[in-house]
Amino acid sequence: RKEVEQDPGPFNVPEGATVAFNCTYSNSASQSFFWYRQDCRKEPKLLMSVYSSGNEDGRFTAQLNRASQYISLLIRDSKLSDSATYLCVVTFGGGSYIPTFGRGTSLIVHP
């Protein structure tokens, strides 16, 4: 049973490109949503929360579509340093408040 699904990639893009990832979730009672990035052999680090109205942080934009049950992450003007694995996290309601991580989407930004 896959509650949070992501395209594993890798997404291979040139510097300066715009790239978008989606993450679908199965439980309509989901209550909180986040994007994390994880560098090779490092711990996940919070990138941004995802709000119902959508939110932006510099080159990063996150959106939530509750009707279709997915969240998205858009990265504009990609940098080499954006190369990482991007994990979406969904916390389901209904009694079990354990955040569920997707398997991650690998992004490689090349010169």
Added chain:
Amino acid sequence: GAGVSQSPSNKVTEKGKDVELRCDPISGHTALYWYRQSLGQGLEFLIYFQGNSAPDKSGLPSDRFSAERTGGSVSTLTIQRTQQEDSAVYLCASSADTLQPQHFGDGTRLSIL
């Protein structure tokens, strides 16, 4: 401020030995989680503590694994009679409450020989 602290950073031990991993969460965080991650794999949920409630142990892979959280703060994850398949990075995270983002420690890299 201080983040989540885990110790040891690395642990190498022989098959069959017991190991104890420690996690010191961010002060004031009521929720604490343990995960493990094998090379190239996603995060595998192990156990979750929230305040004084009974922990959710639904992710523990076998009865060789146990965890406790003393005084609502420090947590220890114990693996008894380690097996080679236990080799992984064990990550601890804490959050202010269940709907807030988690903050991860650097992890403990466990290698079973």
